[in-house]
Amino acid sequence: MPEVVTCRSVTYINNKTAASLTQEEIDLDTCYEDNEIVIHVHAAAFNPVDLLSQGFMCSYLVSSRPKSYGRDYSGVIVRRGKNVDEKWQIGDKVNGAQAFLVGQSGSMSDYLVLNPSKQCSISHMKPINQDIQGKYDEFTFDAAWPLVFCTAFGILTNYGQKFGPDSRILVIGASTAVSNAFVQIAKNYMNVGTVVGVCSSKSVEYNKKLGFDYLATYDEGPLIESVAKVFLRDLQKEKFDLIFDSVGNNDFFPVLDKFLKPRSQNSYYITIVGDGKLKYGSFSAMGTFWMASRILNPFRSYNYKFGLFSPSERAMEIGNKLISEGKYKPAIDSVHPIEDFKEAIDRLSSSRAKGKVVLKINN
Numbered sequence: 001m002p003e004v005v006t007c008r009s010v011t012y013i014n015n016k017t018a019a020s021l022t023q024e025e026i027d028l029d030t031c032y033e034d035n036e037i038v039i040h041v042h043a044a045a046f047n048p049v050d051l052l053s054q055g056f057m058c059s060y061l062v063s064s065r066p067k068s069y070g071r072d073y074s075g076v077i078v079r080r081g082k083n084v085d086e087k088w089q090i091g092d093k094v095n096g097a098q099a100f101l102v103g104q105s106g107s108m109s110d111y112l113v114l115n116p117s118k119q120c121s122i123s124h125m126k127p128i129n130q131d132i133q134g135k136y137d138e139f140t141f142d143a144a145w146p147l148v149f150c151t152a153f154g155i156l157t158n159y160g161q162k163f164g165p166d167s168r169i170l171v172i173g174a175s176t177a178v179s180n181a182f183v184q185i186a187k188n189y190m191n192v193g194t195v196v197g198v199c200s201s202k203s204v205e206y207n208k209k210l211g212f213d214y215l216a217t218y219d220e221g222p223l224i225e226s227v228a229k230v231f232l233r234d235l236q237k238e239k240f241d242l243i244f245d246s247v248g249n250n251d252f253f254p255v256l257d258k259f260l261k262p263r264s265q266n267s268y269y270i271t272i273v274g275d276g277k278l279k280y281g282s283f284s285a286m287g288t289f290w291m292a293s294r295i296l297n298p299f300r301s302y303n304y305k306f307g308l309f310s311p312s313e314r315a316m317e318i319g320n321k322l323i324s325e326g327k328y329k330p331a332i333d334s335v336h337p338i339e340d341f342k343e344a345i346d347r348l349s350s351s352r353a354k355g356k357v358v359l360k361i362n363n
Contacts, residue, residue, distance in 0.1 A: 002027045002028075002029050002030065003027065003028045003029055004025050004026070004027050004028075005025070005026060005028055005110070005111070006023050006024075006025060006110070007023060007024055007025075007026045007109055007110045007111045008021055008022070008023045008109065008110050008338065008361075009021070009022055009023070009024075009066070009068050009104075009106065009108060009109040009110075010068070010069045010070070010106075010108040010109075010338065010341045010359070011066035011067055011068055011069070011104075011106075012054050012057075012066070012067055012069070013057075013059075013062075013064055013065075013066060013067065014054075014057040014058065014059040014062050014064075015054055015055050015056065015057045015058060015059070016059050018342075019069065019341060019342065019345055021338065021339070021341060022066050026111065028078065028079055028111070029079070031079075031111070031113055032079055032081055032113050033081055033115075034081040034082050034083040034084075035081050035083045035084060035115050035117065036080075036081050036084070036113055036114060036115050037077050037079065037080045037081065037084055037088055037113070037114060037115075037116055038077070038078050038079035038080075038111055038112070038113050039073065039075040039076065039077055039078070039094060039111065039112040039113075039114070040075050040076050040077075040078045040110065040111060040362065041073050041074070041075040041107060041108075041109060041110060041111065041112050041361050041362065042074055042075045042076070042139035042140075042143070042360075042361060042362050042363070043073070043074050043075075043139040043140045043142075043143035043144075043335075043358055043359065043360055043361060044070045044072055044073045044074075044106075044107040044108045044109075044143055044358070044359050044361060045070070045071075045072035045073075045143050045144050045147075045356045045357065045358045045359070046069065046070070046344060046345065046348045046356070046357045046358075046359070047071055047072065047147055047148075047356075048348070049071065049147075049309075050069045050070065050071070050106075050348075051345070051348065051349065053102050054067075054069075056102075057102065062102075065104070066104065067102055067103060067104065067106075068103065068104050068105060068106025068107075068108060068109060069106050069108045070098070070106040070107035070108035070109070070359075071097045071098045071099075071100075071106070071107060071146075071147045071309070072095075072096075072097050072098075072107060072143050072144065072145070072146045072147050072356070073095065073096060073097070073098070073107035073112055073143055073146075074093070074094070074095035074125065074138075074139040074140075074142040074143040075093075075094065075095075075112065075139065075362075076091065076092070076093055076094070077089065077090050077091065077092045077094060078090060078111075084116065084117075085116065085117065087124075088116055092124055093124065093125040093138075093139075094122055094123065094124055094125060095122070095123065095125050095139075095142040095143060095146055095316070095320075096119065096121045096122030096123060096146050096316060097121040097146035097147040097150060097309065097311070097316075098112075098114065098119060098121075099119060099121065099309065099311045108338070108341070108359055108361070109361075110361060110362060119311070120311050120312065120313045121146055121147075121150050121311040121312060121313065121315070121316050122313065122316060123313060123316035123317050123319070123320050124320070125138060125142050125320060126320040126321065126323065126324040127324055128141055128142075128323055128324065129323065129324055129325060129326030131326045132323070132326050132328075132329040136332060136335070139360075140332070140335055140358055140360060141323075141330070141332070142320075142323075143356075143358055144330045144331075144332045144355070144356040144358055145181065145319060145323075145328075145330035145356070146316060146319070147309055148177045148178045148180070148181045148330070148356070149181045149185070149315060149316075149319040149328075149330070150309060150310050150311060150312050150315045150316065150319075151178050151181075151272065151307065151308070151309050151310060152178050152179075152181040152182035152185055153181075153185055153310065153312065153315040153318065153319075154307065154308075154309070154310025154312065154315070155182065155242075155244055155270055155272075155307045155310075156182070156185060156186060156190060158307075158310060159266075159268055159270070159303075159305060160266060161241060161242060161266055161268065163186065163190045163191075163192045163241070163242075164190070164191055164192070164193065165191055165192075165193040166193055167192045167193055167194070167241050167242075168193065168194045168195075168196070168235060168238055168239070168240045168241055169186060169192060169194070169195045169196070169240060169241060169242045169243075169244065170196045170197075170198070170227065170240045170242070170243045170244070170259065171183065171195060171196065171197045171198065171212070171244050171246070172198045172243065172244065172245040172246065172247060172249045172252075173198065173199075173245065173246035173247030173249075174197030174198055174199040174203070174207045174210075174212055174215065175199045175200070175203045175206070175207060175354065176246040176247060177330070177331055177355055177356055178246045178272060179197070179244070179246045180210060180330065180331045180355065181328070181330065182244060182246070183195050183197065183207075183210050183211045183212055184210060184211060184322070184327070184328045184329070185322075185328070186211075187211040188211070188322060188327040188328065189318065189322060189327070189328075194213050194214070194235065195211065195212055195213055196212065196213065196214045196215070196216065196227070196230055196235075196240075197212040197214070197215050197216070198215075198216050198217070198218055198223065198226075198227065199215055199216075199217065199218070200217060200218065200219050201217045201219055201220050204217065206354075213234075214230045214234050214235075215230075216229070216230050223249075223251050224251055224252070224255060227259070231259060239258075239259060239260055239261045239267075240259055240260050240261065240267070241261055241265075241266075241267050241268075242267065242268050242269075242270065243256075243259065243260055243268070243269045243270070244270050244271075244307075245269070245270070245271040245272070245273065246271075246272055246273065247273060248271070248273035248274055248275060248276045249271075249275070250275040250276070252269075256269065256301075256302055257301065257302075260302055262301075263301060263302050263303050266303070267302070267303060268302075268303045268304070268305060269302055269303065269304050269305075270304075270305045270306075270307045271304075271305075271306060271307065272306070272307045272308070274306070330355070330356065331354060331355025331356065332355045332356050332358060333347065333353040333354050333355040333356060333357050334347055334353070334357055334358070335358045335359075335360055336357070336358070336359055336360065337359070337360050338359050338360065338361045341359060344357050344358075344359055
């Protein structure tokens with residue numbers, strides 16, 4: 001007998017419609033191909049890209065079919081195709097991040113169907129070190145980090161830079177979830193000598209505990225002056241190998257040569273946002289123009305990259321390993337049952353979330 005189940009999903013139609021909880025009946029024995037697995041999702045996490053993607057979905061350009069939220073997930077494999085690699089077996093606990101732009105492939109559903117050879121940001125969950133697990137169950141904990149970890153890992157590994165004890169990195173936006181992963185990878189996996197963070201004065205103590213060696217504040221005077229104090233006092237004017245921006249900032253470009261090593265030394269300015277702070281649900285043509293002009297400008301004196309989520313099974317395996325060793329702890333802001341998805345979206349949209357907003361989908 002076929003096993004027909006109800007699959008709930010958090011979806012939207014376009015940028016003018018509110019999110020809703022929709023459902024459909026699916027047959028677990030026929031809903032996948034020979035190269036796919038079916039995951040019973042226990043938890044999934046929101047990312048800013050979920051709301052940004054919806055913001056691009058103009059009603060006159062997209063279909064009226066429901067579109068799913070969610071990249072991060074954790075759950076249990078309940079079906080596998082006959083051509084799937086033997087390392088993925090029914091009953092395995094897995095977590096990962098979906099690489100998709102828009103459609104019905106989001107992770108905020110009871111069941112997620114994917115090809116693990118193409119959706120490579122997937123790994124077997126490892127036992128969580130008890131010193132860092134805190135109050136969260138393993139599925140909630142492991143849904144909170146795949147996308148931000150893979151993004152941060154890609155920033156540190158995809159551009160040919162070799163980091164070590166003599167390296168210096170500046171992180172603009174130390175309190176974001178991506179920067180949270182970034183500093184822990186840099187300090188606890190790559191052994192980077194000095195990581196300087198920029199944050200509010202209220203977040204200094206919090207970010208010190210994550211591993212930042214020095215913190216500069218943006219709300220106690222001009223940002224450049226605050227970083228310059230650290231640069232002169234603590235770094236003895238040794239320039240940065242990498243400036244990583246996770247919030248959207250353009251203050252440094254007029255004086256970049258004073259802080260960033262020469263382009264010939266393979267230094268980089270890498271942003272995952274652009275020149276301005278994210279505005280959920282809206283599109284900034286001017287911000288896109290300035291970012292494009294920096295990327296395409298052949299006369300710029302510095303290496304500039306726009307970093308994106310970098311799917312990687314290796315990154316997932318390293319993340320799970322660091323968690324099992326107690327060397328990486330993702331930031332979780334709040335956890336909501338799937339029925340309270342609107343509260344979760346409101347929390348993410350508020351820009352006050354300190355860490356990932358997680359939906360608990362199944363126990």
